[in-house]
Amino acid sequence: MYIYRLARALGDQGHHVDVVHCVDSYHLQHPGEPELAFIDHPNVTRHELRSPYRWLSPLLTHQTGLPMLKGRKIDEILNSKPFDVIHYHNISLLGPQILTLQPTRGEAVKIYTTHEHWLICPTHVLWKFDSAPCDRPDCLRCTLQAKRPPQLWRYFGFLERAVQHVDQFVAPSRFTAEIHAARGFPQPVEHLPHFIETKDSDWQNPGARPQEKPYFLFVGRLEKIKGLHTLIRIWDQIPQYDLLIAGAGNQETELKALSASLPTVKFLGPLSSERLGNYYFHALATLVPSITYETFGMVTLESFARKTPVIVRDLGALPETIQDSGGGFMYRTDAELLDAIRQIGGTPGLRDELGKRGYDALLRYWTCERHLELYFGFLERAARKKFNRAPWEQSRLIS
Numbered sequence: 001m002y003i004y005r006l007a008r009a010l011g012d013q014g015h016h017v018d019v020v021h022c023v024d025s026y027h028l029q030h031p032g033e034p035e036l037a038f039i040d041h042p043n044v045t046r047h048e049l050r051s052p053y054r055w056l057s058p059l060l061t062h063q064t065g066l067p068m069l070k071g072r073k074i075d076e077i078l079n080s081k082p083f084d085v086i087h088y089h090n091i092s093l094l095g096p097q098i099l100t101l102q103p104t105r106g107e108a109v110k111i112y113t114t115h116e117h118w119l120i121c122p123t124h125v126l127w128k129f130d131s132a133p134c135d136r137p138d139c140l141r142c143t144l145q146a147k148r149p150p151q152l153w154r155y156f157g158f159l160e161r162a163v164q165h166v167d168q169f170v171a172p173s174r175f176t177a178e179i180h181a182a183r184g185f186p187q188p189v190e191h192l193p194h195f196i197e198t199k200d201s202d203w204q205n206p207g208a209r210p211q212e213k214p215y216f217l218f219v220g221r222l223e224k225i226k227g228l229h230t231l232i233r234i235w236d237q238i239p240q241y242d243l244l245i246a247g248a249g250n251q252e253t254e255l256k257a258l259s260a261s262l263p264t265v266k267f268l269g270p271l272s273s274e275r276l277g278n279y280y281f282h283a284l285a286t287l288v289p290s291i292t293y294e295t296f297g298m299v300t301l302e303s304f305a306r307k308t309p310v311i312v313r314d315l316g317a318l319p320e321t322i323q324d325s326g327g328g329f330m331y332r333t334d335a336e337l338l339d340a341i342r343q344i345g346g347t348p349g350l351r352d353e354l355g356k357r358g359y360d361a362l363l364r365y366w367t368c369e370r371h372l373e374l375y376f377g378f379l380e381r382a383a384r385k386k387f388n389r390a391p392w393e394q395s396r397l398i399s
Contacts, residue, residue: 001273001298002115002172002194003089004038006375009197009368011043020077022049022070025058025093035248035270047077049094058093065095065153065162074098082106084392085379088166092118096153096162107391109382111168113192114176115295119159120183122151127225127292133315134293137183163187167382172296173317179293192378195371196301198363206281206306214345215242217283217308219276219299220290222249227289227313232259234334238341239264243287244279246271273302280306284351285328285344288312289337297321300328304362309354311340324365327358 007017026034040046051057051069060068067074074094078086082105089112091098099110116124122143126134129145143150153159163169163186170192171177177189220226228245232255235243241264245255248270259265271279280286286303288294293316300310300321310328312318319330329340344351364370383390 002113005195005197005368006371007044008041009372011041013372015043017041017044018047018077018081018083019044020047020049020074022058022093024049024051024054028055028058028093029250036272047073049073061093061095062151063149065151065158066097067094070094074101079104083108086110088112090115090118092116092124096159099162100165102165107387109168109379109386110166111170111378111382112163112166114169114171114180114189117176117179117293117295119163120180120185122154123148125225125292126179130224133291160186167386168378170378173294173320175293175317175320176295190378192374193366193371194296194298194301195366195368196298196305196362197368198305207278209282210244210279211242213242214240214284215244215282216311216341217244217246217279217286217303218289219246219280219286219302220288222247222252222255224251225290225292227291228255229258230289230291230334231287231337232262232265234338235259235262235265237338238345241284241341241345242266244268244283246276246279276302277306280308283308285309285311285341285354287337288318290315290318292316294318300358301362301366304355304358304366307352307355307359309344309351309358311337311344321361321366325358325361327354327361 003019007019010017049070053069057069078101083103084106086108088099088110099112117126118124121134122139123146128134128138128142134142140150166187169187169189171180171189172192172194174191177191180189218228218231220228222228231243243265245266246268256267268279280303286299286308288297288299288310290313295317297312297318300312300318303310304325304327310322312322312328312330314330314332322328322330329343331337331340344354380390
């Protein structure tokens with residue numbers, strides 16, 4: 001969602017954005033087409049990377065660190081026009097070698113956003129032995145426990161050499177920047193928080209309540225690390241509230257079985273941003289119970305945009321938006337979570353007060369305008385360090 005929003009925001013300003021993505025990698029876990037469709041932008045061009053060998057291409061890349069069966073296509077796109085900026089996002093199944101690519105036309109600044117922990121974790125999520133957040137590296141055993149083949153190139157300095165070709169690394173949270181440094185990542189990582197577009201009007205003109213009974217909302221992938229099972233486990237203690245769940249994922253069947261005896265737990269399936277807006281607006285609060293280290297927590301901003309408070313687990317990057325805004329509660333135990341739920345549900349005016357704090361902070365820290373100001377600042381400084389000048393007049397960007 002961040003890449004989609006950033007590409008459109010840049011396009012709205014007149015920049016030309018080319019987005020390159022690997023369809024074969026997507027289909028490793030999603031055999032069909034995406035559940036949700038996105039609106040095209042006239043200044044954004046999307047390039048699909050596909051191989052006739054399908055799953056074999058990302059497997060070979062995973063094992064070699066090279067863009068196997070995709071390199072020629074990437075080179076063609078990269079050299080098709082004089083790009084000013086190359087912005088790397090989730091590149092794990094394109095391989096670290098693509099960080100070394102140099103376009104033959106123009107002078108490009110390279111920036112990398114750490115949407116996950118792939119640079120310091122072979123399994124991307126710092127989730128150790130499928131049981132707890134990673135306290136210290138034990139990567140080979142953890143990789144085998146996760147039933148993934150080890151990446152031998154990680155042990156011979158390949159990644160360390162490749163990252164030297166990137167001019168600026170940024171992380172969406174202070175926590176993510178700090179943990180990269182703590183785990184020995186050799187390049188400095190700066191803080192560039194995500195954003196949400198505030199010109200949308202769905203929270204200013206909401207639709208009717210989706211249901212009369214008061215409810216709390218969960219939005220996210222239905223996977224173990226997102227912690228939804230921890231909510232279901234305690235929901236029988238608060239029958240006066242429903243738990244509405246928006247999302248899909250590989251744990252959906254298991255989670256539905258876990259909640260089979262709870263009529264207050266309702267699965268909505270995947271919802272578009274437009275449909276989600278109304279659910280956010282009328283919720284008592286949005287719950288973010290992730291049990292491992294998130295790099296940011298976009299759901300929090302989506303909730304704040306509708307003046308709805310958030311209750312987050314006190315772990316990883318999640319507490320930062322609450323600390324910066326005062327727009328909700330943090331918890332560490334089930335008892336603290338239940339107390340926060342009961343406070344918001346039972347204290348007149350508290351929900352609206354917290355929601356306003358979150359919204360006001362959103363306007364200060366997490367708007368598109370603020371993000372682009374910081375973003376272009378990073379690009380400008382990186383260009384002057386690399387070229388002693390900013391070589392562009394009108395930016396054309398590749399993501």
